[in-house]
Amino acid sequence: MQSIQNKKEILKSLYPKLFEMYGAQGWWPLLVQKEGQYVSHYRKDQNDCKLTEDERFEVSVGAILTQNTNWKNVEKGLGNLCKYNLLSLKTFGAATEEQIKDAIRCTGYFNQKAKALRCFYQFLQENSFDMLQKNEQMASRDLLLEVKGIGPETADCILLYALDQPSFVVDAYTRRFLIEKKIISNCASYQDIKVLFEDALPLDVTLFKEYHALLVAHAKRFYSKKEYGVNDPLLEVRKI
DNA sequence: AACCAGGACGTGA
């Protein structure tokens, strides 16, 4: 078992290695139309551009739809919402529950997610993105967590990628990777892992965005459930 | 034809 300080050093030194391997990931993706189809676009150059209200909404909707689901399905669901002209703060409120379910069926758990989207939209009527952004980060996080269907990871995705607040996102891939590298035990909580990153790193929004995306990229390549850590070139990390 | 994917919630102990 290594010291907390040692773990932090490892997490600090891991980022440039991942960046060298995979480059900027440009998360969070936004939809663009290509040959009549809606596809995800990863904005690798303009990472710091300010999002519009509707773009913040799109990011948040994507964060809810991607819960335990392949992004490809989410891309379709977002495209459907877009086709129905529902992926906007001005139009979503008019959607019926059936319309929403129809659009997002391909993302799985569509009953729960349809409810979550409507709860979130209702929430936005009383708490604007603008207010959430100006608010204290922890206060906004607590508010988001009160919405049915928004848990810790989704809340952190919205904070980081829609509101540009330095809230580190922890997902299943990150957990798997850290456990395999023996940086955390398999009983570490979401909060344990989140705090570990946030204590180890400077509170930099762009860094947090890229780091999480890079961990997903790396884990997708080497930590699918079938091949758990085989051939991971980043074995030097395992300094016991 | 099982198994998995950028989780969250309700329940019972």
Add this chain to the structure above:
DNA sequence: TCACGTCATGGT
């Protein structure tokens, strides 16, 4: 608090 079942479609 926490382990466990449930929610569900689409790709391999």
